[in-house]
Amino acid sequence: MIPALTEQFLIERPVFDSATGIASFGYALGDLHFVETLDFPAGADLAAAGSASFRKLLDLTAIVLGVSYFKLRAPFEIVAPNIALSEAERAFAIDVYENGLGEFYARNTLLRFGKLSIHAPHDAGTARPAITLPDRTLLPIGGGKDSLVSVDLLTHTGVEFTPFAVNPKGPILTSVDKIGTAPVYVTRTLDAEMIRLGKEDDYYNGHVPSTAINSMIASLCALLFGYNQIVLSNERSASEGNVTFDGRETNHQYSKSLGFELLIASVLSDATGGALKYFSLLRPYSEARIASLFTHETKFDRVFSSCNRNFRLTGNDGPLWCGECPKCHFVFLIFAPFMAKHRLLSIFGKDLLDNPANEASFRELAGLAGQKPWECVGEILEAAACLYTLTRHADWHEAAVVKAVKADLLAQYGEPKLQMAMAECLTDSHDHHIPPALAAKVAAYAV
Template sequence: MTETVFTVERPRFDPRTGAALFGYRLGELSFTEKLEFPVPELGAEKAASGAFAHLLDLTAAVLGVSYFKLLAPLDIDLTALSLAEGDAAFLTDVYENGLGEFYARNALERFGRLRFRLSSPRTPTSSLTLLERTLVLIGGGKDSLVSVDLLERAGKAITLFAVNPKGPILSTAQRSGHEMIGVTRTLDPEMIRLSKEEGYYNGHVPSTAINSMIAALAASLYGFDTIILSNERSASEGNIAFDGRETNHQHSKSLDFERLIGGTLARASGGGLGYFSLLRPYSEARIGQLFARTSRYDDVFSSCNANFRLGGNKGPLWCGKCPKCHFVFLVLAPWMTYDRLTAIFGQDVLDNPENIPAYRELTGLSGHKPWECVGEILEAAACLWRLTGNADWRNCTVVATLRPELEAFYGQSKLETAFEELMTDSPDHLIPASFQTAVASHAA
């Protein structure tokens, strides 16, 4: 029996229409994905460069995870792409660690077993000529809005970027007053259909890696030399151990991945393109403190994944029932009054007894860290403990119920020390000195 091979075909880009087409084959199945870049201000001459072609090939390989995972074969054919030395390590990380949650939840062992077929390495290309301009990825949640606020306070000119902008992404971008570049991504509908059929796998893909590669194409086409993300330090903490490694829902938001993709983009662009997370020194609790300094986005931001899918907004800004709602409410509570935070969410998430099991999981009292973009276990525990001394929150059902459990499990001293550490900025980041110096005083 012939083993299934996943094949990435050579991508195509038409600067006249701004359309990029990506073809994939999974055994006898064929798929096509499309990206549409706004044509105005698109640099056709940059699209003809060797550096852009390299970035396009890398993007084709990364976008391919959405199609690969239908059957998750061991053989991946990249011979149609022209890749450079070092690209294989980056792509192996995307397909192994970036899909770690998918493998764990489908009980698939793939670490160290994938076989990549590569063509001869491409020769180095000349540097992309890019302007000193900054592209900031925005997701409609508190993290990217803190980055926007810090950059504004530092006097940095920025342009926002999003893939398939909808709902809170559009409303927060409009509220910010900054221009935004939006790229339309159209997945092959047959892939979506098959992912729901018996005999095919489905699950989490590294969306930050995907969006970052699309942002790199946009930066090169429109002339931006810096891409800024808003990934915090807690994104580096994993969820569970599986197949001999730590599995992290947020792997493509981690510092390790940031270092890997940053180096890959720099090489592909001839050193012209910079990539880093502005919030890497900060904990989620610290970001909550920074976000609470302004009420500018209170009525338009959201981090709730339950109500925001491919189709856009399916309900209110916050459901109050998902891990993201639970965690964001928790890290904002130490810095916001009861009236302000409950007005944002339309409810008191901490006073609902149905949420007690979820908060036990978030704080490490049971189960494991949820498969979601939430902070560290001890971070959640320390924030909840902090609320036991807050008059606005200490009598809420979740806080009052879990207080004795937290004390017994962690001890008061450990929780108090942990909260102090959360408010101490980490030196472990990749922020260039020019940005770090400009922003540091405004985060104090």
């Protein structure tokens, strides 16, 4: 690996062609040059595309999309000579490149926290006049349980919404088909050379903050097609990190965390004069609470999936659930206390808790061995509480994994702590960013 000390990562100013609906983003690492494109659907508001707010969001999107190219070398210096940043925007950019790439640094043993610099012209940050956006909701759909619970909550509280996705595939397409509302889809085309180099030994590769990336793309759609709020489906469990590295907690789900939500919401609001809102509808809930809410609706049982094998660049021709990965194991675990056993088995096609080969994975999820997996899974104590609940559940207490971990679970945590943890999982948090009127409607329905 060539040292990154003397290298710079260059972010060029992006270009949006309103005639074709294509935005182009250029980047450079030494003599390597990359171009990424976003292809937006027809029907954009040309006046919005020419606004100062859209220009600002396009520039900020270029900053965030750049993480995919920056990580090839992970140099210490980032330069954006034609993108002016306010102090708040500069802090946002540093946060994306530090905490957003925290897992990438940890897994590649790269010390970057507090060492990165971004050189860009200063934007005085004078308040932008508020733009006018229709009172409409853009709802990112990920194909898993979370966004589909948001669909149910918004539907039953009378909030109309438009499904949104970037490069939709598999469970996203089938879920949107079941929702039955015309979506907004964006095609993101990564530079092919970047993908190729990422497979070579001379370059780094790893996790990027995909929620941050997709959120910035959604913000562009909000202006182009007229939406005043972007509603995410990130749970409170997403704020828990995985490991401490380089003196800082690193979190696979950092860009789903409450801290990042508040940061990006402020940046998007400032860029639009307060017109664009951004928040997570599921922030009050644990993963277990979301699983319990999912059981209220059955129409998505055969189309949703949280298994990462469905979202690989190369696609997936297999089943919706592989049954082997931590994501499959965790989702099965949190559904088990709330969903009828026959329904859960029909969704997954097999009993993941009755297979001794899965024991090590469930032990990691519950904090009995190893570390929390680098996956979008819930809190360690939450998983432990769900496992404890199954030791007392008529349908599950004889399952191979449940029997195997019971003694160690009780020895490590103790019964009172596990009981309290389960109660807390089912108690809604007040630490969220949902507009009060909507929060009240959702709380009244989600009982």
